[in-house]
Amino acid sequence: MSAAAPVQHPLSLLIKLKKGQKPVSLVQPNSSFPDILHFAWTISLADKGLERTILLTTVYDGDFDVYLDKFIDSSHAGFDALLPLVEDGPPTPVADHRAEFHAWVAKNNITPLPAAPGLPPSFFSAYPSMSVNDIQNC
């Protein structure tokens, strides 16, 4: 294995929906989605004391800010439909409010705890420099 930099990164996005909205999965298979997503799942935290709140967790490859812009350009309609359902969501149309969208993602992304001395890091991958493509092509 080369000394390549880690390519995998975690995103844990806490999203509180507006009153009257029911928790829904945000993970939908999409064949046109580029191969940068290792894992994604949505859980509801409603019965854990956080009403109308869902947690979207993903492990993805590369520079998230750059890809966020890519998704704004290509999937703005989907974001424009979802974000008005979110409490304190960023303004739409998202294409005209990119900075607010980036800031909203950053604010609601729960970053992993830092590694403590003597303990493994709280985000662990057995193969941190392998992209989705690399794994698929093994």
Place this chain on the structure above:
Amino acid sequence: MPDLPLDQIQGLVLRGYTHPRARHFMINIPNAAAGKKFVAAVTPMITTAKPWGVKPRTCYNIAFTKDGLHALGIDVPNAGLVPQFVEGAIVRGGSQVGPSSDLGDHGASAPTNWILGLGTGDVHIILSLFAVDTEARDRGTDIVNSTMASAGVQPRGHQDSDDVLGDSRIHYGYHDGISQPNIDGAPPRKNPDDQPVVSTGEFVLGYNAEGGLLRPGPSFDPANGTYSAFRILKQDVDAFFEYLNAAAALYDLTPEAVQAKFCGRWADGTPLVLSPETPDPSASLNNFNYIPNDKPARSCPIASHIRRSQRRNEDNQQHRLLRRAAPYGPPYVPKDGLERGLTGHFICSSLEMQYEFIMTQWVNGSTVTGLSRDPLLGAIDDANPPRFQLYWKGDKKSLEGFGRFTTTRGGAYCYLPSIAGLQTLSA
């Protein structure tokens, strides 16, 4: 399909010229009056995208750096120009360095080492002359020189290219320029590919881009202009062919197979997806995709140059480039000490989502493969060591031991105005 005003769009944008001889003049504007006089004088010479009937012996196109627009009196930061252009290639090359976003312009490729004043901010205009032969190029040069002299702008040297290696070859031996985007509304090309038509706004400002969003032009030129990354890329042809031979011996391959795997095509252009073990002159050059047949990348390596820089059906059409580049330097003779490479404009309407995305995320990035950078174009160094995984006749091989083959000798982020934009700039 938009009805494009072809007489407003510079010809280089919508049409790949087949003129084999080019000369890119670097020009400095000492004062706005001289600059405006020069732009007014060359505007009627500029080749547009209008059908030409009889192929002209020479074509001219013009591009401005941010320093050039500033010298003409444009308030560059407040003119609706994209941020990457406003910063310029010198600043971007210096700042986009490191594991998460690397344009590759560091070390020997750093802007401080660029030739022809491209690293200084002194290059304001790149005027490109394309000619059918050297005589036409010389005559065109006389016209450009006298126009510069009478307007009072300053020549800063020029970069030639000579597409004379046969079969559109580049010095690394490959047949090049095969895959170019089909642009919605542009005149049909002689050899269209089977890839989806790309929205006009990906290459011409003032139209909708992929996803349906308008990509606006600057305030002084709202439609029909575009951007480019002008590049002078030196190719270490000796090191390249030496490595092909060494790797063939070390890994039980042929030099031709290593060459093909690095690119994703055999030297004659045959795509590996269609013919993985030998060139096939009967194979389509461009009628192929990666999914489903080569999803596991047994034929075309995921790390190969074409698979990581134009992802076909492994991504959408947001990251295409018009490659208007050609070889410079004489036909290859081993160890003659002469410089060779590739130079020209890489045209796109979004430097961020097209040129810079391809360079930082795919060529020098890790999102296509986390194992290594592009073997042909990537900034391979101690921090980013070489490693190239391929499959050959069922065996997996990991090639190592090569260095950076391509270095940057010059770069500029350019704005290519419409004809109306040129008239505004010269007024």
